[in-house]
Amino acid sequence: RDEEEHHYEQPMVRLPSRSPVDSLAKPLLSSSSSSSTGGNISPRSAGTLDTQLCPSSPFSRYAIVSPSGARISLPDSSISLTVPEAALVSPHELCLSSIHDTKAFPSLLSGQTLLSPVVCISSSSSKLLLSKPVVLSLPHCASLRQGGWTVSVSWRPPGESWRSLVTLGQERVDTPLYAQLDLATAHLVTENIGTFCLLGTPTPGAPSPLKSLRIAAFAQELPQGADLTVRLYCVQDCEAAQTYLEWTERQFGGRLLDRPASCLLQHSSSGAALQLRLDRLGEGWAVQAGADLQQVPFSHLWTNNNPALHCSFTLRH
Numbered sequence: 001r002d003e004e005e006h007h008y009e010q011p012m013v014r015l016p017s018r019s020p021v022d023s024l025a026k027p028l029l030s031s032s033s034s035s036s037t038g039g040n041i042s043p044r045s046a047g048t049l050d051t052q053l054c055p056s057s058p059f060s061r062y063a064i065v066s067p068s069g070a071r072i073s074l075p076d077s078s079i080s081l082t083v084p085e086a087a088l089v090s091p092h093e094l095c096l097s098s099i100h101d102t103k104a105f106p107s108l109l110s111g112q113t114l115l116s117p118v119v120c121i122s123s124s125s126s127k128l129l130l131s132k133p134v135v136l137s138l139p140h141c142a143s144l145r146q147g148g149w150t151v152s153v154s155w156r157p158p159g160e161s162w163r164s165l166v167t168l169g170q171e172r173v174d175t176p177l178y179a180q181l182d183l184a185t186a187h188l189v190t191e192n193i194g195t196f197c198l199l200g201t202p203t204p205g206a207p208s209p210l211k212s213l214r215i216a217a218f219a220q221e222l223p224q225g226a227d228l229t230v231r232l233y234c235v236q237d238c239e240a241a242q243t244y245l246e247w248t249e250r251q252f253g254g255r256l257l258d259r260p261a262s263c264l265l266q267h268s269s270s271g272a273a274l275q276l277r278l279d280r281l282g283e284g285w286a287v288q289a290g291a292d293l294q295q296v297p298f299s300h301l302w303t304n305n306n307p308a309l310h311c312s313f314t315l316r317h
Contacts (some may be wrong), residue, residue: 019207024188058247060097073098075114077240078139078185087132093124099198100244101194105305106162111267113211115151116140116186116198117240122158123193132180136188139238140198141212143264144183149200149211153179153188156195164199165190175309184238208267212237213301215262215276218249226317228285230257232276233310234296237262244307278313285315 044099051068063072067088073080074096081096099118100103108114117140142149152167155177165177178189186198214237219230231254242260249255265274274296278287292313301309 001048008193020092057242060095060098061232062093062095064091065094066091070094073100074240076243077117077238078137078238080137081116081121082135083136084132084134087130087134089131095122096120096245097122097162098240100307102305102307104195106156106199108199108303108305109201112199112201113267114197114236114305115200115211116239117236118195118197120195121193123138128193130191130193130247131190136190136196136197138186138188138196139184139236139240140181140267141236141238142198142200143210143212144181146207146210148203148206149184149299150203152199152201153177154197154199167248203265206245208264210264211302213263213265213274214238214242215263216242216245216262217257218245218254219257221253221255228317229312229314231310232294233308234274234301235307241307248308252264267302268298271302273297274301278312281315284317287313287315 007239056296058075061072061074063070064071065083065088067086067090069083069085069087069111070217071082072094077098079095079096079098083094097120099120105114105118118283119136119138121136123135124296140151142151150167150169153165154162155165156162166175166179168179168181176190176192180187180189188196200211214235215231216233216235217230219228221301233245246256265271276294276296278292281287291313294313296309300306301312
């Protein structure tokens with residue numbers, strides 16, 4: 001019957017003419033997080049930098065959604081929730097938020113990597129039932145042009161543990177979620193609320209897959225004393241990841257030094273470390289002997305979920 005048909009306001013997304021690795025973010029003033037000095041990689045959980053999510057947070061948006069539908073978006077992140085007309089039978093408060101506490105992330109199997117932000121759809125009603133599916137749009141960092149990916153959608157219902165909902169390309173009639181994967185964005189059509197993310201594994205027999213990384217450099221805007229610490233973050237190549245870095249750095253008075261750089265990371269059973277080197281220093285600055293090269297282990301880049309993964313260089317004036 002007509003009233004039971006599902007219609008969506010989410011437009012079909014045109015495939016971009018260039019790969020996500022080609023897009024570089026604009027430089028913005030940012031802030032600096034508490035970071036280990038001496039160039040060591042910080043193993044801390046990003047959850048230590050989180051504040052309680054609230055309506056004013058850039059990582060959470062609340063809205064009272066009526067049966068007429070609505071669209072909720074997180075600023076500067078490419079994350080949005082489209083609620084079509086008649087999806088709700090009465091007004092409900094919905095919240096869309098991106099999660100950065102690694103303790104709330106799914107555990108990864110061998111070879112798996114996190115390809116998207118971890119995003120939560122929640123409601124003030126614990127018994128919310130949707131009459132129509134909603135569309136959750138979120139960015140991903142899989143380089144699809146080269147292939148080799150097996151992508152799955154992981155879901156955690158409220159108060160429960162993580163489970164795999166669907167593997168793309170293996171959908172069945174009874175699959176509880178439909179996913180459309182574009183070069184830089186995934187659109188998840190679902191009748192469930194909870195927490196979602198994309199996980200990727202190498203496809204057996206296919207070329208090794210590649211994911212796009214974004215490397216961003218931050219430092220104190222007003223350094224104290226003779227030392228200046230430059231932090232190099234290695235995160236997912238998407239606006240959502242950089243927005244989180246800028247917000248966390250801003251809490252400590254740091255700034256983004258230049259446009260972030262993008263690079264492709266290829267999966268390997270014995271992947272080499274990413275090497276970051278100080279090439280030239282301005283007059284009057286020095287670095288401790290042997291501390292001009294830092295290495296980020298491949299396992300940290302592929303299987304570590306820390307959204308604030310970084311190493312640091314300490315410069316002395």
